[in-house]
Amino acid sequence: QPGGARTQLTFFPDRVDSAYYDPTKGDSFIFTKGAGGNEFNQNYRYDFATGNVTLLTDGKSRNSGPDWSNRSGQIAYTSTRRNGADTDIYVQAPSDPKTDRLLAEVKGGGWSISDWSPDDKQLLVTEYVSINESYLWLFDAQTGERKEITPRPAEGAEKVAYGHALFAPDGKGVFVTTDRESEYQRLAYIDLASGNHVFLQPHAKWDVDNWDLSPDGKWLAYTLNENGTSTLHVMQLDTSRATVTARPVKDPTFEPPLRAPVISGLRWHRDPKQALLAFNVNSARSPSDVYTWSAAGGRGTSARWTASETGGIPASQFAEPELVSWKSFDDREITGYLYQPDSAKFPGPRPLIINIHGGPEGQFRPGFAGRNNYFINELGCAILFPNVRGSTGYGKTFLQLDNGLKREDSYKDIAALLDWVPSRSNLDPARVMVTGGSYGGFMTLAVATNYADRIKCALDVVGISHLATFLKNTESYRRDLRRVEYGDERDPQMLEFMERTAPLNNAHKITKPMFVVQGANDPRVPKSEAIQIVDTLKQQGTPVWFLMANDEGHGFAKKKNADFQFYATIQFIREHLLK
Structure with a gap:
């Protein structure tokens, strides 16, 4: 019923990713979860009568969630077993x-x-x-x-x-x-x-x-x-x-x-x-x-039916985003969502965080900003989430504009955004941080490499530092799927392009402070991608912070780790963006 009470049923160190209710008997449900962020999800059956949990898969391979049959009481799923x-x-x-x-x-x-x-x-x-x-x-x-x-x-x-x-x-x-x-x-x-x-x-x-x-x-x-x-x-x-x-x-x-x-x-x-x-x-x-x-x-x-809590913070205090647009190098319109702090509390041009989504076949959508609200409401930062070429939601032509040898064109969309920033009197072009997770982390490193003189600092979260080494080391079930987007490193022309443009091979151009965040068990972007860029930056004397969680994967899911990353990010922003 609307407003009914919620009851927690599972208690594990790792999060439950999804659950699937038995549509016929209604006496159980199946849920999926991995361990330590490894994404090698297993399927489990929860019995409502007893509360017993039964492992349904082999405990080792990567398994999809189940799809229930209509009446036969069966499920179908996929597995790398x-x-x-x-x-x-x-x-x-x-x-x-x-x-x-x-x-x-x-x-x-x-x-x-x-x-x-x-x-x-x-x-x-x-x-x-x-x-x-x-x-x-x-x-x-x-x-x-x-x-x-x-x-x-x-x-x-x-x-x-x-x-x-x-x-x-x-x-x-x-x-x-x-x-x-x-x-x-x-x-x-x-x-x-x-x-x-x-x-x-x-x-x-x-x-x-x-x-x-x-x-x-x-x-x-x-x-x-x-x-x-x-x-x-x-x-x-x-x-x-x-x-x-x-x-x-x-x-x-x-x-x-x-x-x-x-x-x-x-x-x-x-x-x-x-x-x-x-x-x-x-x-x-x-x-x-x-x-x-x-x-x-x-x-x-x-x-x-539900009314989610906001921690005692009035909803009216959360910034609502503005849809903004700018022209890129080829006169193509690029859009993004801009969140701005209260001008009465934070007058004058505000420092800007450019947060690039992952994928790259993804899209930033203006949902609840969660912890990002702290950067807006308490630190006085504006945040802009761009949807550069290669993003979903704008047609299949736009989606393919960054594939393979066209990869650098998406960097130019951020360069055009940096050109646009001074046109907004409420943004400070001298205080810009670029950040992103996964492919957004790769874009962060690319921007820090190509436009170091236009940013103040950068935060790379589980990002790729070299596409060729990434493709070599990512889990085998993902490799061919990613080659379609990034290019095939086994092709000599593509390998030459990857070597020439890799942030790792151009790290000498990264001169502004960098914060790198990584999960040790990441099956998508292996920890080697973070370690190699951090080691290179240390050797050349570029200021670099490094945070790796041994019990996480592609992003931090456990609250203790997410809290630590959040507090560390606040400190990094205070030290290198706000000063």
Whole structure:
């Protein structure tokens, strides 16, 4: 019920990453977690009656979360168990872990389970090659026999990406998001008999980034990613004819209205009579909360189910971001979100933190800023989160503008941002810090290398210092997936480019203070990437701080470590940005 009490069920040193409720019996759920940040997640079954937790996987390999069947009490998941690299498909009845079996061997680390067919006889499986290329397959849930249902493009033709996919209730087709014949991800229906695609949004101008289909197939809810914020929409479907048709209905409304929200986790209630949609809402002044919207009776009523705490700080004190834009070297518009402190409390031009997102196939979206609010409200810093070329959310052309040999063009987007800063009287171009995590850490090092005279300091969190050494040492299940984005270091031309442009090989250009943060168990960006840049900076006398947690991976998840990193960051900012 709305406002109901929350009860914690699991207590482990490491965080639980996700949980999946048994949709038939309701007597258990499955959760996934790794150890020490290693991301080699295992699946566990939690029994509601006893509170007992049972390990379902081998305890060693990397396993995906499960996808529950509709009525047979089985789950399907992927695992690197066979060779550490390929994400093979497994099926299991969680009530009896001994039923675990290998359904099909595959090649590559990008395979994932999308859905079970309504009769539980088939699995809908996605083969992910890159952010711009993926394919859909059907696997027989008993024999593992497979059939590809999306066509491969001809040699040299444009690649196609398929996103979230679900079976239609009659099992005769699949609903999916895809950028086929479009710049953006849009909703489509694929007829399994003919392979024909019916596009439910003929003229998409933004990506559909989240959606769900009601169990009876009559309703489809989706969000559009409009420059980082979400808009929620609903359509009614008619599948009774030869061709699926969609009719938009009035958009859900909320009281009070939602301000620049980021909406995720759309899910329809299993009882079609309720026509009840649940979802998460996050915004600059509110951590994630659960809302519902009901189409029952044509009333379109909404309700808020949770009210997340903000530590006693009035929500009105959290800065709301401004969407800003600037022109890059090729006259392309780049956008970002700027958070600014209260001008009455902090008058005059403010020091600026440029925080670059990871991925690079990612996007900063204006959700709750968490601890970043301290830098704004207490230290008086402005923070700007840019979405440089290569970010998602702006079409597939923009997404590919930093691939391979075009990598340096994304650095120039930050150079153009530094050119833009003096045009804002409330920002101080003489006090700029650049930071970022993962690929954002790599960008931080690249900016510190190429534009040292334009920044005051830099903070690299789990960042790459040399793309070639990163590709050599990252976990094997990720290697080929990353080569598509960064380039293949086995190609002589690409290796020469990586060697020439690597921050590690240009570290002599890094002259401003640097803070490097790393998790010792990081499977994505190995600790060697941090150690080699720190050692080089120390040898040449560049001021460098180094923080490594022995029980963390790709970012700090444990509160004690996150707190230490936060306090150390505050001290670094005070020493090297604010003075």
